[in-house]
Amino acid sequence: MKEKRYDYLIVGAGLFGSVFAHEMTNRGKKCLVIDKRDHLGGNVYCEEKEGINVHKYGAHIFHTNDKKIWDYVNQFATFNNYINSPLSLSKGKLYNLPFNMNTFYQLWGTKTPQEAKKIIDEQIAQYGVKSPQNLEEQALSLVGKDIYETFIKAYTEKQWGKKATELPAFIIKRLPVRYTYNNNYFNDIYQGIPIGGYNVIINGLLDGVDTKTGVDFFEDRIELESLADKIVYTGKIDEFFGYKHGYLEYRSLRFEHELHDIENYQGNAVVNYNDASYAFTRIIEHKHFEFGKQDKTIITKEYPENWDRSKEAYYPINNSRNQEIFKKYKKESQQLEGVIFGGRLAEYRYYDMHQIIASSLVKVEEISKIKPQ
Template identity: 75%
Template sequence: MQKYDYLIVGSGLFGCVFAHEATKAGKKCLVIDKRNHVGGNVYCENVDGINVHKYGAHIFHTNDKVIWDYVNQFAEFNNYVNSPVSISKGKLYNLPFNMNTFYQLWGTKTPDEAKKIIKNQIKEHGFENPKNLEEQALSLIGKDVYETLIKEYTEKQWGKKATELPAFIIKRLPVRYTFNNNYFNDKYQGIPIGGYNKIIDGLLKGIETKTNIDFFENKEELSKLASKIVYTGKIDEFYNYKFGNLEYRSLRFENTRLEKENHQGNAVVNYNDGNIPYTRIIEHKHFEFGKQKHTVITKEFPEQWTKEKEAYYPINNDENQNKYQQYKALSVQENNIIFGGRLAEYKYYDMHQIIASALQKAKKELS
């Protein structure tokens, strides 16, 4: 008889939600993580009152009331609305692409004026069936926005030509003909008051957790502990890269504490130009309207992924998707292993989507 019903490998949102639901259903779980803390990439480090998003900025948003109510069980959310700005060739533009952006680009003051320009540019440079990110962007928003705010940011972010990237990535960004700088279209948005760790702690309340444990280094003995495994790491690593490794994009974060109240006036400032090596600077206190005398900023440098580095983004182009399908075919044959999350499903998931997926898989498993 095993000691646990589930061994959960990885304490990110997928693992924690699954563990929470399984525990609620009377199952015994052990959650392990190779880092020295739980929470995966939503983990925050408190620097004298400022929650620093250690693994990149996380802004919660969803259209789904069920998911919104679910996270609100564990923390109250503030009314932060993400409104990044982007600097391109020394000029500042509002994001996402909206009437403010169009005014800054062309001086257009009405939707009709902006639409006319965009329509003409789409007619001239757009594609009927866009096959990659560049073609998709040109067909969605035209040449000027693409060249000023998309092309260089995208190529630096992904380390690939925009023509080699999947079209869906650029559809994450809204295009709207109103003066509205909200980066998301979702009904619910905010940052948990007290930080994301509060949500993780709530999900893991009463559940056994062990940090600093590498699953692969102790695979045999760990696997014996539980009837089933919930695996949230990289799927190619699970199968020892037998079909070759999937591509990921890594990041390097450079954090600086500054003894001043306000450095950039916004939580997120993007840097479009290709000759600037980072994609954005995050000023964490603005996520929570902080009034501290100091501030913490993080420059985010995209990097080539290697096996020693953290995998942040899957690169879902055709080649990688085909390889993933081979791994997936193996994974669906497993009787005692559940795969879930951004790395195990090789999917560019947002937080709300991970929670929805974990709830769905937990329900299926536990019912």
């Protein structure tokens, strides 16, 4: 029998695959990482233009409460002290996010937590329902009418391409309301952006690992599978099994990048555009992630889109129909020896970056404990 050249063929050079490759290489295993895109890093890839690290696939802001994960990523990059404090443009007026005392003052002129809480509680009592049947009812029951109509309704309908009354209630499990003047979007202890962009981390993880870009696993599957003893697959799970149980659904995104010959476009890294009159949901100004002083600036407008197989899959649509289909693929994947499934597409779930890294590290530990037959 022909000896395999690699212990692991890793399909997908995003965070899950890169962490897995790094850890297994450190354990003496030989890995090959492939990706169908023309670069490594998956969705965290940054493209340098005009001295600015552009988050090519949308804003990526690292945040975690897990010191182990924070220490892990700090092996590869130095993080700055960026704090995500987005703004929200609604009906011609700018508001602070997340919902906090600054937001409530801008919305109602309230100055104390008691005043703001009284308004919210009264609106919940008036507009909320005991058993919400859709997203609109859920939001009204959590934060009342003013916050829902100003910040949630139009934005969410753009994001999902459906009316709020047609979306399931479970999409919004909770809506954080803060009765403090605190614009820090995340509650996590550790936050920041890697200085030099996320490529610094990916390059560190894949240092010494064989990689190939512009390679579509499905176009040369038999030959690629013959290269390694085992496969780590991070792509769409339904595609791996030839869509035999049906197609899983996603929401996609389209990014329009613009170079502006000015130093500062919007004064903040992230501004949400709530109103339906704007087709995009937000504008990212990348230089503010790293406190840039460049003469020019680059912005990205983010447009949610209906997904089809020609587009990138970003957000799984976790309704009951898709979960039933996914269960069939998951069951089949668990019975398949020699293939490890990991990451948001292979697990059909939304992951933050720290969660993907943790998931990959756990998988490596699980495999490393298994004794060879």
